[in-house]
Amino acid sequence: MTPGRIVIAGASLAGLRAADSLRANGFTGELVLIGDEPHEPYDRPPLSKAVLAGRAGADRLALPSTRDLNARWLLGVAATGLDLGAREVRLADGRGVGFDGLVIATGSRSRPWPVPGEAALRGVHLLRGRDDAERIRAGLAAGPRRVLVIGGGFTGSEVASSCRDLGLPVTVVLRGGAPMAGALGEVVGSAIGARQRAHGIDLRARTTVTALHGDAEGRLRRVWLSDGDELDVDLAVVALGSVGNTEWLAGSGLAADPRGVECDAAGRALDPGGAVVPDVYVAGDVARWRHPHFDAEPQALQHWGNAVEQADVAAHNLTHRPLRTATALPAFWSDQFGLNLKSVGLPHLADEVVLTQGSFERGPFAAAYGRGGVTVGAVAVDSPRVMDGYAALITERAPFPPAVNATDSPAADVLAAGFGRTGLSTVHGGQS
Incomplete structure (x- = not known):
């Protein structure tokens, strides 16, 4: 022009x-x-x-x-x-x-807490911008008795990790069956969830918050959960997408x-x-x-x-002309609980997943995702260097399960990936 x-x-x-x-x-x-x-x-x-x-x-x-x-x-x-x-x-x-x-x-x-009166309680926070982070950081520095994280996606998991780094008790409540299940599926999400629990997280899967309760001064003090439990909480971060x-x-x-x-x-x-x-x-x-x-x-x-x-x-x-198009494979990363997670492709499209390297229980691992017999995504934990190889498999539309042939490739079964098909049209990584 x-x-x-x-x-x-x-x-x-x-x-x-x-x-x-x-x-x-x-x-x-x-x-x-x-x-x-x-x-x-x-x-x-x-x-x-x-x-x-x-x-x-x-x-x-x-x-x-x-x-x-x-x-x-x-x-x-x-x-x-x-x-x-x-x-x-x-x-x-x-x-x-x-x-x-x-x-x-x-x-x-950030998607807000749906009850306006509860969302307005002091101590209830969203995290999207600089000012949000500064407010939450000030609340954490005050030493809350317990932090509640509502939502177990990438942002919620990273917030929980930061709170544990500060030595604070943390409860994470998520509607799905595992952390980050919307992006990575319940199989991989459950493996990561087990490692979160090992870091001291009180992880409540398939649970919702039914009410947030404040004191006479309008400060958050207590929460009720769908599993019947009640918790004393001074600070909550709403991470619902x-x-x-x-x-x-x-x-x-x-x-x-x-x-x-x-x-x-x-x-x-x-x-x-x-x-x-x-x-x-x-x-x-x-x-x-x-x-x-x-x-x-x-x-x-x-x-x-x-x-x-x-x-x-x-x-x-x-x-300029001719027009260019965006063609790079989607990729994102997250650091949490001492782990580095990297993903490439679109794992959430998959109907199947297979462990291709390492072990879900301990140490580094990688998993590949397939849909209709084609490799569509991969995720690696503490193995960032392997992702170029998986990106090549996805670009080539390699058959699923892919032949990785790595020295640490286990004899693993192909599993249902564990995605709830809810018409999700937003794919989250670390905040951008």
């Missing part, structure tokens, strides 16, 4: 990367970045790990740019509307910002709902009929798309690497 104005709605990882990549692609026009937080772009994955555990300050997570962006920053003001006809983004302070090209990178937010920041797009003509904004593999935003909307691109956690390598429904891939690639693709396609 000729020099003009490109607006980037969202000033986190994907937004910053899109701006950086636009300049790298030779865009010389005006750049405007809009962000609802007052902070400059920062790295989110350390929030649930190093920040909560006290190893890093939330004010030291700034994301660097590789060049002078010469951009206009509108921070601390949310986008509240999009008028495609007028080619204008409307802001919460009443201003309108016109554009020649637009990148939507507004990300997602995320919701796309798409409300501002209502009535815009884009295909957008709480699951995200639909786009194609080139990052081009789509209307409800599936037609491409000119000069509007989507990147990062808010993008809901169909990965060209997998036979799967459109989904949001909330991974750090996906945000970076989609931002690069959007920047290229706003400035």
